[in-house]
Amino acid sequence: MAISFLRILPRVAAVIACASLTAPASAQPAYPSGPIRMVVPFGAGGLTDILARLIADKLAANEGWQIVVENKTGAGGNIGAADVARSRPDGQTLLMGSIGTNATNPFLYKTMPYDPRKDFAPITMAASGTLLLVCDPNLPFRDTAGLIAYAKAHPGALSYASGGMGASQHLAGELLKSTAGIDIRHVPYKGLAPAIPDLLGGRVSMTFDMATALPYVKQGRLRAIAVANPQRSSALPDVPTIGETVPGYAASAWYGLFAPAGTPQPVIARLNAAITRILRTPDLRERLIALGAEPAASTPEEFGRFVQAESDKWSKVLKAIDIQLD
Template sequence: MLKPLTALFAAAGLALSSLASAQAYPSKTIKIIVPFAVGGIADTFGRVIAQKLTETWGQPVVVENKGGAGGNIGADLVAKSPPDGYTLVIGNIGTHAVNPFLMKNMPYDPLKDFVPIAHVLDAEGLLVVNPALPVKTVAELIAYGKANPGKLSYASGGLGTTSHLAGELFKSMSGIDMVHVPYKGNSPAITDVMGGQAQMIFATMPTVIQQAKSGRLRAIATLGKTRAKAVPDVPTIGETLPGFDVANWIGMFAPAGTPREIVDRLNAEVQRIMRAPDVEARLETEGAKFVPTTPETFAAFQKAESAKWAAAIKAAGIKQE
């Protein structure tokens, strides 16, 4: 009987030690890995969260940018870190939903190697066209595409980017034939849409909102489930094509196995931070919105996004690189 009792006491001791560790959290510097370059929306709000956590907890929370391989390098670093809450990642639709279906030899499994903490934000999207294109609504765009098969072209920031996948989803749901014109980044793609070399782009709001307001581009629709505060009179694509929804989302993740107490505490802090008036104002400026979730609802969302984009990529015939 001694051995079972010894094992039982050891297990109990380990559980108490884990609980004590979680209750003492944080007791040292926390690293938030942003697997992208400095200056993007993931970096911007990763730093907002880090600053607010530092102020609240009195422990340094620092951001480290580890870009490369579509975000896989930084995300993989976190996947292989100790599950103690001291190394976190700001992932996005690419690193935690799309990349496995676009890239060969993925170094991690987005669903198995992480525990979702919080859905930080959705970057609002906008479908804009060159003003010379004789359409002002999604219905008119679809009618024009069906009357002129193969004559419409849409630009994107590159193969497998959200702007590319949104275009492929629109093609499949609308039944029109469009030519994809990939660029090395969103800026040259947007420039060529304004110049008429391509006719439209499914872009993030901040990258095209000023051009749309000035008339250099025409805003046709937003990409998410609901209308955007920045352009409340612009309808969603889903109002014409029910079920269309493209969210360029960002979330916080920890390595799988991170104690639930730490996950819950981080979730509560993200909720508090993203609801702060100054952060809400910053979100609106950036053309983004906070999406409140529990860890469970964010995990369900991530799983649904993975299934959705796996199907869309397969249907579009996009090959892994």
């Protein structure tokens, strides 16, 4: 009996080992376990919002997931980002972040309700946006050199709109002020979409945006002056960059998805795979290009390194121009 038992003991151990390996996998809850909340920390109608809704619709169609896009605005995106940072790290709450919420706000605000480096897990970069400098067509200049000359002759007369303190338009405008040595007033809005009526009505002089401004440029209701990005836009190849007139000038917008820190790695990988597949589809690419943006799928690791590099770059710029917000 003892010999017989010893002979079958290895088989019994193997069965137990297999059971122990398969049990945790079968016990893992399905992801997602319910609706996913995607927080957009800016107002409806801007590129951040449009991008989030395009991705949400694609995820619903391709994966069968229910995505609820929620606009939670305020404090340059800090309110919405902080809400995600405090959420349970289960992948059910995501942030459509930006250069402001995840790279530059710590260098703009005296106090922060979250730490971009510690409180978020990067999922993927989603898109890079073109910052097109557009102005009221009634203004007496048509290019960057003319704008600078007018601003120097009329200090403080020109104003530029942004989607909020620390938004990419704000950074682009402040960088132009410092590099060109001009005085232009910043007018922040809760998202860029509400600024467009004031721009069309001549109550604000200009802004940096492609997504919401491009249709009005095509209609002749706004004038395209230059592109803030390092390279010209494929959507408007004849429009020069600001850097062609002001050496060293370059600013761009970017957007990406984040989860709360501590979200399990398998969930991050699942989200990354699903979203990067979407970003590589031809129809989404065409839609983004039409809006003045380019899809920019990445691995979580690549996106993390990119965000760190952007944070390092803009920290130096912001310290040099000495912007500090409450």
